[in-house]
Amino acid sequence: MAEHLCIAQVPLFNHLPIEAQQEIMNLTHHHIYKKNELVFQPGDENLYIIASGSIKVYQLSISGKEHLLRVLKEGDYEGEKQLFNMPNDTLFGQALEETEICTLTQQAFHQALLENPSIAIKLLELSAKRTAQLEKQAQFLSMERVEERLAHYLLQISANQSSITLFMKMKDLALYLGTTPETLSRKLRYLEDHNYIKRTGKHITILDPEALENI
């Protein structure tokens, strides 16, 4: 039952014929993680697929600070790079809530990929998205001031809509933007005080995109 969700639900596999999905399903293991539990850490080399819930993927800086790379939700996965002999020696995955994870060993995934080349196309597509997202983040982090990072982040996720909802916890968004929750809170208030945005909890209305752009 639960295994069914692992494959049928995820973009990486759900375009395959039922028989192929069935076969991959048989190679899958699954496990439910409680909130805050570590799903994987450096040295773990499987493919992890989120069947339900969400996890955050981060690495630690030399000084021990957490650097959040992305939040994975239902249908997302992590660990595909191990397929190409790139070991995971920096990434941690931690459940943000009760989360069901399906795992495929490196060998199992390799096998599935060889038998179903169309997975490769999906993999490429999804990898491209991930790369683009990381490039955006790199761009934020290259900005000197936090309010600048925040302003551009808001503009990016707004995609020209005026109304947006932050999907990360404030603490995680702070780590994503390379700052602390305290500074993030202050900067949000700064933007609000200047009438660039209006905020109600995690819901934000962009009042002056022009001004945000120019920060």
Place this chain on the structure above:
DNA sequence: CCATTAAATAGGA
């Protein structure tokens, strides 16, 4: 300008 620390307040189970 921003991180850190400490304390107050809001929010969720």
Place this chain on the structure above:
DNA sequence: TCCTATTTAATGG
């Protein structure tokens, strides 16, 4: 209500 998350305030690099 208890525990956690977020915000506010004060201080120092």
